[in-house]
Amino acid sequence: MQYTTPSRLSLSDVGNAVPEFYVLKIDKVANQRIKEGRDIIKLNLGKSEVPMPKYVADEMSQLLYDTNRREVVDSQGLFALREEIANEYRTRWGARVSPNNVFINNGTSPFFLSLFLILVNPGEDILLPRPYYPTYVAAATMARANKTFYAIRNGRIDMDELARNFAPGKTRIVFLNSPGNPLGNVVSEEEMRRVLDIVNGQAHVICDEIYDGFVYDHMPRSIYNVYNPDRDQVIVLNGFSKIHHMYTRRLGFAIVPDAFTGALLKFQQHTVVCVDPVTQFGGLISFKNKSKLIEEEIHAEVEEYARRLRDCESLMSRTRLKVIPPGGSFYMGVDVSGYLSGNFPHSLSLAQKLLDEADVAITPAEDFGGTDFFRVSLTSSRVVEGVKRMCEYVLKLG
The missing domain is CATH 3.40.640.10 (Type I PLP-dependent aspartate aminotransferase-like (Major domain))
Structure with a gap:
């Protein structure tokens, strides 16, 4: 016997209205592909690789x-x-x-x-x-x-x-x-x-x-x-x-x-x-x-993120991708508007292709109320390699 859910047991207005959390949705897909043997570079989470003291x-x-x-x-x-x-x-x-x-x-x-x-x-x-x-x-x-x-x-x-x-x-x-x-x-x-x-x-x-x-x-x-x-x-x-x-x-x-x-x-x-x-x-x-933690670890982390940011910006100079300069946090915004048209009407569609074809997990602007940028986490020790893959992919688009 089959059962159907009557309309009176449907979700509430709030249940229907809560938005997607793309960063975790993408992370779940990336983790599954890693289990399948794919070499996914994850630049989506705001999670430091530095261990707890x-x-x-x-x-x-x-x-x-x-x-x-x-x-x-x-x-x-x-x-x-x-x-x-x-x-x-x-x-x-x-x-x-x-x-x-x-x-x-x-x-x-x-x-x-x-x-x-x-x-x-x-x-x-x-x-x-x-x-x-x-x-x-x-x-x-x-x-x-x-x-x-x-x-x-x-x-x-x-x-x-x-x-x-x-x-x-x-x-x-x-x-x-x-x-x-x-x-x-x-x-x-x-x-x-x-x-x-x-x-x-x-x-x-x-x-x-x-x-x-x-x-x-x-x-x-x-x-x-x-x-x-x-x-x-x-x-x-x-x-x-x-x-x-x-x-x-x-x-x-x-x-x-x-x-x-x-x-x-x-x-x-x-x-x-x-x-x-x-x-x-x-x-x-x-x-x-x-205070000791900031002096001994955080200042060095910030300098390392700044170096990674410069290296990524250098790689992107060959493309229509543009860094949105940060003053802090450990993220880098990347303006992808130069590649949005036709097959890629918004950053989410481009992010999905990067995960599928370049093995790079990245967070699209749609998570943050936008449509034309990526958020890239600088905490990954493979961020420069991941951005290189991203650049190689978009260069193929012309």
């Missing part, structure tokens, strides 16, 4: 046998970790925060949805950058918020567009990302001040600073360095997957104003319960060594 891994291994610390349950996060984070933001950036303002979660991504749900009513606006990190839009869709945008042009915020699309009373959140994903734009302190002045305390300003250590001028910035705590409702997101190389451990934090710590705590109690204490204690050890 050994002293962190050793600490976490020992904690597995520590029946007291491994069983700690705190829905807001370990107090010692929250205290360490609050201390850094107070002393380094002058933020008016305490451990009570800090929340720990399984990476930063879960905070997008939880913050949108507790701060935005259905139909109200979230003002996002474009290009954007895909999960910003997915989370706004899940929260049934109205998505509006401001452009990133030539590495700078289009302030006129941001001001036009900011609607006091309707825009509940203005979202910043610096250094940016996908294009690596770094929001200057002057831009941060202008955004805060436009908002003027009439909406929450969330700044995703997950790539804060990866800037080519070695001068990290935080919105806390320029905010007015008596006016601005600022939220900072950051985590352990980039500087601390704890990518798959999924550990992130949010620093939020006093006004809604209670609401966020209730949300975490019902949805997270607690983040793995072993991972949190590992994060604590790493965070205490953050």
Whole structure:
């Protein structure tokens, strides 16, 4: 007997509206082809090849046998970790925060949805950058918020567009990302001040600073360095997957104003319960060594990514591909508009062909609200080889 699903059991509007996440969809195909013996060069994920520090891994291994610390349950996060984070933001950036303002979660991504749900009513606006990190839009869709945008042009915020699309009373959140994903734009302190002045305390300003250590001028910035705590409702997101190389451990934090710590705590109690204490204690050890980590490893990584960027740009000089210069993160945007026509109406179609015929996995602009560029991860030690394959392929197109 065959059964059919009646229409009354169909997906909800949100279930139908959540967009594709092409970077992971492409990654799944790439991994399958690697299993089949294909030599796929993966330039799609924002994942460093540098391992988590050994002293962190050793600490976490020992904690597995520590029946007291491994069983700690705190829905807001370990107090010692929250205290360490609050201390850094107070002393380094002058933020008016305490451990009570800090929340720990399984990476930063879960905070997008939880913050949108507790701060935005259905139909109200979230003002996002474009290009954007895909999960910003997915989370706004899940929260049934109205998505509006401001452009990133030539590495700078289009302030006129941001001001036009900011609607006091309707825009509940203005979202910043610096250094940016996908294009690596770094929001200057002057831009941060202008955004805060436009908002003027009439909406929450969330700044995703997950790539804060990866800037080519070695001068990290935080919105806390320029905010007015008596006016601005600022939220900072950051985590352990980039500087601390704890990518798959999924550990992130949010620093939020006093006004809604209670609401966020209730949300975490019902949805997270607690983040793995072993991972949190590992994060604590790493965070205490953050300055040393930046000096001894991150600066060298940034210089290596800059070298790879130059080598890739040199290869592309023979083609109609163009580098979109980043100021930070560990990505390189590549303008592919010179090859979009006929068989390749958009970057997704070209990315699919590169995976099929050149064995290069790359993330298309469609993941980020665009149509005419690729995001290339500079973290792969094979990135220059992968870009060479890409160049050889497009040169055959004429």
